[in-house]
Amino acid sequence: MKISKDVMKDMYLRMVRIREFESKAQNLFAEGKIPGFVHLYLGEEAVATGVCECLRKDDYITSTHRGHGHIVAKGGNLKFMMAELFGKATGYCKGKGGSMHIADRDMGILGANGIVGAGQNIAVGAGLSAIYRGTDQVCACFFGDGSTNQGTFHESLNLAAIWKLPIIFVCENNNYGISMSQSRHQAIKDIADRGAAYGIPGIAIDGNDVMAVYEAATEAIARARKGQGPTLIECKTYRWRGHFEGDPAIYKPKEEQAAWLKKDPLPRLKSFILENKIMTETELSDIDKQVKGEIVEAVQFAEESPEPTVESGVHDIYSDIVEEVRSR
Amino acid sequence: MKTMSYAEAIREGMSIRMRENPNVLLFGEDVGAFGGCFGVSAGMFAEFGAKRVRDTPISEGAIIGAAVGSAATGLRPIAELMFCDFLTVGMDQLVNQAAKMRYMFGGKISLPMVVRLPAGAGVGAAAQHSQSLEAWVTHVPGLKVVFPSTPQDALGLMLSAIDDDNPVMYVEHKAMYATKGEVASMNPIPLGKGDIKHTGKDVTVIATGKMVHEALDAAKKLDAEGISIEVLDPRSLYPLDKKLIEQSLSKTHKVIIMTEETRRGGYGGEISAIIGEEMFDYLDAAIVRIGSLDSPVPFSPILEKAYLPNAQDIINAVHKME
Numbered sequence: 001m002k003i004s005k006d007v008m009k010d011m012y013l014r015m016v017r018i019r020e021f022e023s024k025a026q027n028l029f030a031e032g033k034i035p036g037f038v039h040l041y042l043g044e045e046a047v048a049t050g051v052c053e054c055l056r057k058d059d060y061i062t063s064t065h066r067g068h069g070h071i072v073a074k075g076g077n078l079k080f081m082m083a084e085l086f087g088k089a090t091g092y093c094k095g096k097g098g099s100m101h102i103a104d105r106d107m108g109i110l111g112a113n114g115i116v117g118a119g120q121n122i123a124v125g126a127g128l129s130a131i132y133r134g135t136d137q138v139c140a141c142f143f144g145d146g147s148t149n150q151g152t153f154h155e156s157l158n159l160a161a162i163w164k165l166p167i168i169f170v171c172e173n174n175n176y177g178i179s180m181s182q183s184r185h186q187a188i189k190d191i192a193d194r195g196a197a198y199g200i201p202g203i204a205i206d207g208n209d210v211m212a213v214y215e216a217a218t219e220a221i222a223r224a225r226k227g228q229g230p231t232l233i234e235c236k237t238y239r240w241r242g243h244f245e246g247d248p249a250i251y252k253p254k255e256e257q258a259a260w261l262k263k264d265p266l267p268r269l270k271s272f273i274l275e276n277k278i279m280t281e282t283e284l285s286d287i288d289k290q291v292k293g294e295i296v297e298a299v300q301f302a303e304e305s306p307e308p309t310v311e312s313g314v315h316d317i318y319s320d321i322v323e324e325v326r327s328r
Numbered sequence: 329m330k331t332m333s334y335a336e337a338i339r340e341g342m343s344i345r346m347r348e349n350p351n352v353l354l355f356g357e358d359v360g361a362f363g364g365c366f367g368v369s370a371g372m373f374a375e376f377g378a379k380r381v382r383d384t385p386i387s388e389g390a391i392i393g394a395a396v397g398s399a400a401t402g403l404r405p406i407a408e409l410m411f412c413d414f415l416t417v418g419m420d421q422l423v424n425q426a427a428k429m430r431y432m433f434g435g436k437i438s439l440p441m442v443v444r445l446p447a448g449a450g451v452g453a454a455a456q457h458s459q460s461l462e463a464w465v466t467h468v469p470g471l472k473v474v475f476p477s478t479p480q481d482a483l484g485l486m487l488s489a490i491d492d493d494n495p496v497m498y499v500e501h502k503a504m505y506a507t508k509g510e511v512a513s514m515n516p517i518p519l520g521k522g523d524i525k526h527t528g529k530d531v532t533v534i535a536t537g538k539m540v541h542e543a544l545d546a547a548k549k550l551d552a553e554g555i556s557i558e559v560l561d562p563r564s565l566y567p568l569d570k571k572l573i574e575q576s577l578s579k580t581h582k583v584i585i586m587t588e589e590t591r592r593g594g595y596g597g598e599i600s601a602i603i604g605e606e607m608f609d610y611l612d613a614a615i616v617r618i619g620s621l622d623s624p625v626p627f628s629p630i631l632e633k634a635y636l637p638n639a640q641d642i643i644n645a646v647h648k649m650e
Contacts, residue, residue: 060401093434101432110400111433115424121390122425125397125405132353132379132403139397152420155390162385316435317469319493321567 001215008269008278009287011049011210015266016291018045018069021078024295025068025085025099029245033303034085038099041069043208043240046265047172048073050213051140051233054221060108060126060139062119065100066172066239067112070142075107082298088305095308096316110139116177117150119143120169124156127165131227138166138224140217146177148191157232161198166224168217169232172207174239179251195232207235208265211272238263329512335368335505337479338444341486342369342406344514346376349404352490355382356391356408356444365410366446366505388418392443396425399441404490411457412447412499415464426495427470442489442496448538448588449636450503455624458632460537460589465497466565466598472519473565475499477540479509481563484517491516499565501538501588522569524576528558531582531646534573534599535559539586539618539637546642555646565595573599574607581612584645586637591619616645 022040029038041048044066052061052073063070071081076092084091085099092102103111110126113119123141130137147153148171160167171192177185188194195202201220205212213235220231238260242249273279314323332340346352354369354376360383363370373381384391388409395407409415415422422443429437445465449458466473472494476482482500489496496519525540526547535543543559550557560576562569577583583603587596600615618637626632 062397091434093432093436096434097432103429103433103437105400105433105437110397111429111437113425115420118393118420118425121393121421122397122400124390125394125399126401127397128394129398129401129403132398133351152389152393155385155387156393158385159387159390159394316431318472319430319438323469 001218003211003214005278007053007214008273011053011214012269012273012284013287013291014049014053014073015045015210015269016287017078017294018048018072019266020291020295021072021081022068024299026241026245028299035087036098038085038245039066039243040241040245041066043260043264044172044174044237045069046210046213047170047207047235047237048142050210051168051170051217053214054217055138055140058108059137060110062110062123062126062139062141063112064119064143064147065112065114065116066144067100067102071102071104071109071112074109076102076104076109078294078298079301082302083305086302086305087308088302089308089312090301090305094312094316117143117147117152120147120152120156123167124159124165127160127167128163130166131163136166136225138168138221140168140170142170142172144177145171145173145175145182145191146180146185148194149177149186157198157200157230160230161200164227164229167230168220168224169230171232171234172237173234174237176239176243176252178243181251190234192232192234200230200232202232202234204234204236207237208263208268210265210269329510331508332479332483332511333505334479334482334500334507334509335366337482337511338368338486338500339370339372341483342490343372343375345487345490346380351402352404352406353380353382354406354408355384355394357384357386357410359383359408364408366502368505369408388414389421392418392421392426395441395443396421396429396439399439400429400437404440406442406444406490408444410446412445412461413456413459415445415461422465423468427468430494431470438493439495440493442498445497445499446502447499448501448503449620449625449632450538452627452629452632454627458625460587462499462565463589463593463595466595471495471497472567473497473499474519474563475537475565476563477537477561479507480511480513481517481523483511484513484515485519485563487516488519492519499537504538517563519564520567520569521564522560522562522572524558524572525561526557526559528556529579530555531557531584531649532576532580533557533559533584533586533642535561535586536565537588539588542637542639543586543642546639549639549643550646555650557646568599568602570602570606573603574610577603577607577610581610582649583611584616584618584642586618586642588636589619590622591617592622594619613649616649618642618645
């Protein structure tokens with residue numbers, strides 16, 4: 001597949017953005033500036049990038065607890081994201097959601113999700129909505145290997161298959177469901193095989209090769225837009241960090257980690273771009289610089305933003321009812 | 329004025345909105361040509377077609393999830409669970425997704441969706457097909473809950489439930505589907521507005537769903553004894569019409585709360601607590617709660633009858649209060 005220079009450049013930009021955002025989040029969490037839990041997407045950047053590169057602004061995504069990468073790749077605003085991680089009033093969710101619940105309706109981001117597998121059923125609703133309204137929108141549904149053992153996986157793939165919904169089920173097989181490796185949590189090697197159980201195409205690809213992801217997503221999205229139904233794409237990748245920041249990940253063999261670090265998707269794309277003279281070193285480092293600036297701005301925005309007011313804690317539960325703040 | 333059954337009124341409410349708004353659709357298990365397990369959607373498939381009245385596989389999580397995802401992206405879905413009891417299977421989509429999305433996302437996503445929950449005992453359906461689980465949903469911030477007791481209320485509340493921009497749980501009592509009543513108004517009944525089903529001055533009986541009819545039966549019998557009870561049907565469990573309760577208590581000073589749910593942890597307890605905390609000064613007697621026995625719903629007709637509360641329980645409670 002011939003991929004244009006503009007697309008290559010854009011994919012490089014998106015991957016660097018995710019990498020830098022996540023590296024910054026890692027440091028900020030370690031410094032105690034981000035409360036709660038943070039699940040980082042480091043090492044998996046090629047998956048979100050390759051898929052979202054093929055999506056339009058009006059297409060949908062559903063995401064996971066490890067959602068920063070998807071949101072950045074779909075075009076989420078870094079300032080609002082960072083402010084939400086800080087729990088600030090200016091964050092995407094006014095400080096009510098945090099890392100695991102970022103959504104942006106205007107960008108088609110139907111939310112990161114703290115419940116493993118839950119986004120799969122929501123994607124079914126988005127897909128239903130698209131065909132019902134007669135649009136050619138699609139929904140990319142991101143989820144991990146661990147979630148393919150949830151009932152939601154079965155329910156949603158089956159329903160999407162019989163209704164021929166425009167959904168791309170993107171399994172990020174990062175080899176771990178929290179501490180349980182794939183070989184311990186399921187008896188199959190290729191999750192893509194499960195597509196056959198629903199009569200839909202299932203393909204397994206190298207999830208650290210952004211061009212392979214782009215190619216597979218392009219094809220699946222084209223099928224979906226034509227009304228030919230869902231596809232299951234299994235992207236083999238690796239979670240560099242623990243399940244959450246603070247997890248020492250003693251269950252990951254050192255050799256395994258080292259081998260996967262060598263397969264870092266970012267230098268891989270970079271060398272391809274340079275070797276094929278798609279862009280110059282200078283062009284690439286300009287992108288790096290631009291992203292570094294964006295991250296500095298995002299952190300500054302988050303740090304300088306106001307905390308939410310206590311009263312705001314009872315707003316937005318309903319469209320029309322504000323609960324009373326009871327005296328204690 | 330028309331006479332309709334409770335089931336017909338639910339169907340009419342859904343159909344009115346589906347005729348007016350192409351973004352309203354119904355889906356669930358066997359709701360299509362089959363007409364729904366209890367025939368509530370009979371004829372709707374013929375009128376609206378397979379696109380708008382959709383059969384789903386037996387996948388309660390996906391049914392509620394499809395409602396969440398489609399509501400978030402511009403539709404106004406009505407999802408039917410064949411039995412309220414099957415909520416257990418789809419609970420994550422309801423509690424962790426539907427109820428919380430608006431809040432978690434800072435108010436930026438609306439979920440105009442209705443989940444129909446056929447509840448209640450009295451039809452010999454035993455422990456997994458007879459429960460009244462409204463307390464599970466009233467407990468969750470982000471959900472609204474209605475429970476009509478008459479065809480008129482069934483129609484008016486369905487219209488409001490569909491019109492609402494929040495997830496509304498529409499509890500319908502399966503033993504009342506054939507109950508007929510007059511439907512004088514085709515207008516929506518606002519959520520949060522209770523109704524006095526029988527005016528009285530001695531004791532207020534707050535009753536929900538089918539229990540409203542037990543209370544009306546008790547009212548008739550007590551009238552003969554010269555005791556006048558007021559039957560108050562909140563119709564919406566959340567938001568709750570506290571004002572109407574207060575007005576009634578300011579007159580009667582005594583209250584019985586009657587719900588079909590097992591009493592322990594039921595929504596009747598919440599109503600009781602609200603009255604105790606906010607309306608204590610009106611009370612001349614301890615609050616009485618009447619509910620089903622704290623057991624699973626039994627199968628045998630004799631056991632099921634003994635399990636369910638009835639008009640006699642109210643009469644006995646009133647006598648004790650006098």
